[in-house]
Amino acid sequence: MKRIAIGDKAPDFALFSQGREQVRLSDFLGRNNVVLYFYPKDFSAGCTAEAKAFRDSYQIFADSETELIGVSSDSVESHRRFSEHCGLPFNLLSDVGKAVRELYGVSGRWISGRVTFIIDKQGIVRNVFSSQLHPTQHVREALETLRVQASQPPSQPVPA
Numbered sequence: 001m002k003r004i005a006i007g008d009k010a011p012d013f014a015l016f017s018q019g020r021e022q023v024r025l026s027d028f029l030g031r032n033n034v035v036l037y038f039y040p041k042d043f044s045a046g047c048t049a050e051a052k053a054f055r056d057s058y059q060i061f062a063d064s065e066t067e068l069i070g071v072s073s074d075s076v077e078s079h080r081r082f083s084e085h086c087g088l089p090f091n092l093l094s095d096v097g098k099a100v101r102e103l104y105g106v107s108g109r110w111i112s113g114r115v116t117f118i119i120d121k122q123g124i125v126r127n128v129f130s131s132q133l134h135p136t137q138h139v140r141e142a143l144e145t146l147r148v149q150a151s152q153p154p155s156q157p158v159p160a
Contacts, residue, residue, distance in 0.1 A: 038112070070093065
């Protein structure tokens, strides 16, 4: 399984959110950057810390025209409870069949991988960060990538 890498076009997908709405990556392209983070399991200690860290920085992401999207193989109902428990202002998407996880090349030996992709407005992956043991570092990496990206001239759209 090949992981999507920096410079690759991010594959489009459609999954259901905790609000039972279908969300596509392409819904945001052209107007928002996207931080797409894959995490192992709702309500686990590391995943709760990661979700709350993204929540606590949500306004910074919103101010930089960035959409946050969390993905795990938990059910829509589990995501609804987890989102309410953590007070999350962003979508959690249910990838029960792990098709999107496989599409992005996010795997794990014993538990699902924890990987974050920072995708620019044109749909190009600008950074990939993988760390199972440092869940809150994903937020810092995403913010730093967006800060650096904002200081550079806009990239040209990449043909589909």
